[in-house]
Amino acid sequence: MHRETRAANYVLASFTIVSLTLLSFPLAGPVRAFEAFAGYVLDPVAYYGAQGVTRFGGIPGRLRDLISADIENHRMEDQVKGFQWIKQEAESLRIENARLRAELGLKAPRSKRDVLWASVMERDPMRWYRDIRVQAGSNSGVTLNSPVLGRLGGHLVVLGRITEVRPKTSVVLLVSDELSSVAAYVACASSGTAAGQPPRGVEGLLQGEGGARLRLNYLSPDAEVRLGDLVYTSPTSTTFPPNILLGEVSRIFPRDPFLTSRSVEVRPALEASRVKEVMILKQSAATAAKLEATARAAMGEGGEEDSEGAEARP
Amino acid sequence: MRRYARLVILVAAAMLAQWWWSSHGMLGGVAPQLLLVLTIIVAARHGAIKAMVIGFFWGLFIDLMSARLVGANALALTLVAYGTGLARRQVDLLGIEPQCAIVFALTPLYFLFWGLLGLLFSGSFLWVGWRSFLFDPFYNCLVAALAFLLWDPWVEGKPR
Structure with a gap:
């Protein structure tokens, strides 16, 4: 073998x-x-x-994340380059705007404001449509009457104004409060806006009613307002920046022949009960002091209040 | 020395690959019998003795991993190596086609033999299931073809 x-x-x-x-x-x-x-x-x-x-x-997943992050980074870098150009353009427009305002003798717009984001820390069920308490106070630079905005998708929406400031917290008086009022305008669909220009329409005074709806008063009786028309802050507002969304027309009240104006009901763009974080536009110390003095003077004299409700709470 | 190092690496890597494939890389519930395929390839290329030694330890590894009959796979792979070593003298098994063919033929025999050992020593026929019985020969053939292509450059260390 x-x-x-x-x-x-x-x-x-x-x-x-x-x-x-x-x-x-x-x-x-x-x-x-x-x-x-x-x-x-x-x-x-x-x-x-x-x-x-x-x-x-886990390597494939991490690799995929890394690649997608890299792609996103490149995309954002391109966007940033685009934004630099937009910023440059905005700056030149701002300069041109200031020059034209000066030539026309118009009041200069408010200077640039700092932004502060704050979390909502308390809602009182008894005052659901009246105010909220936020986690930012005088220590963070918050002053009385500072405008408070919320975020809806990619847009800013008016929520209210600061009416009480403590070192670490503040109270925001919501636009839905009965004591709240904001100079506003309805961007009527029929008003026809020029390309690139903010919509302009019928001016009025938006007032809270202590509920889920607001009321836009003092509109011209001839105004062609339709359901769904959007309501923005007016450039004449002393507190809020112009052209910030407030809500949309949800009801049109019939004309009263005995009144010289008409009113519409407005549904707020953002319910305050859904907000978890707010943006506070900080004002310069001088502006804040001036506004506060104006408000105090108005209250002390018992005279007319500002067109916008800035009085202290009862 | 280098040759033995390669052999040790092959044995360990094959055990790891078999474990990974049968626990993570199943396709439709079927995993190839990688160690069976490699035992046949070793026997076809290097003769029965080396293949029986390696096959016996690979079989023991499978037995210990499956926690069933200890010794069944060891015996089955030893016999597979022996059979392939005998066939090597009659037929040229160095080509890809004969290697695939012998893998295809021995896979069902291996399953049946394993089942019979179960019947003899534990009183019940160890049936791998129809799916494995029918599809594993084809799957093993594919693995044999792949192993054939990778064997020379990776294991023997020489270009094809």
Whole structure:
């Protein structure tokens, strides 16, 4: 017989005997000891294999995230380049606007304001449509009458104004409060706006009613207002920046022949109960002091209040 | 020395691959019998003795991992290696086609033999299931073809 064949037969016989022994005495002591020993030797394969699978299993996901982040980064860099141009354009427009205002003798617009984001920390169920308390106070630079805006999608929406300031908290008087009023205008669909210009329409005074709806009063009786028309803050507003969304016309009251104006009901663009974070536009100290003095003087003299409700709460 | 190092790496890597494939890489509930395929390839290229030694330890590894009959896979792979070693003298098994063919033929025999060992030593036929029985020969053939292509550059360390 060939030498290699003979050796193969011996090996086969040996392994067969070992295998049959293992098969025949699965519970015998030596077999169990062998099993335990072999398991001890081979266990690391499974253990480190599982560790490796766990460690390397997340690589595709992380790689995908990394690639998408890189793509997004490039896209945002391009956007930033575009924004630089827009910023430059806005700056030149601002300069031109100031020059034209000066030539026409118009009041200069309010200087640039700092922005402060604050979390809503408290809502009183008894005063649901009246005010909310936010987690920012005088320590953060919040002053009385600072406008408070909310975010709806990608747009800013008016929520109210600061009426009480403490070191770490402030109270926001909502536009839906009965004591709140904002100079506003309805961007009538029929008014026809020039391209690139903010919509202009019929001016009025938006007042809260202590409920879910607002009322826009003192509109011209000839105004062509339709349901769904949007309401924005007026450029004549002393507190709020112009052209910030307030809501939309939800009801048109019939004309009263005995009144010289008409009113519409407005649904607020953003319910204050859904807001978790607000944006406070900080005012310069001089402006804040001036506004506060005006409000105090108006109240002290008991005379006419400002067109916009800025009085203290009763 | 280098040759033995390669052999040790092959044995360990094959065990790891078999474990990973059968626990993470199943396709439709079917995993290839990688160690069976490699035992056949070793026997076809290097003869029965080396294949029986490696196959026996790979079989023990499968037995210990599956926690069923200890020794069944070891015996089955030893016999597969022996059979392939005998066939090697009659037929040229170095090509891709004969290797795939012998893998295809031995896979169902391996399953049946394993089942019979179960019947003899534990009183019940160890049936792998129709899906594995029918599809594993094809799956193993594909793995054998892949292993054939990778064997020379990766295991033997020589270009094809």
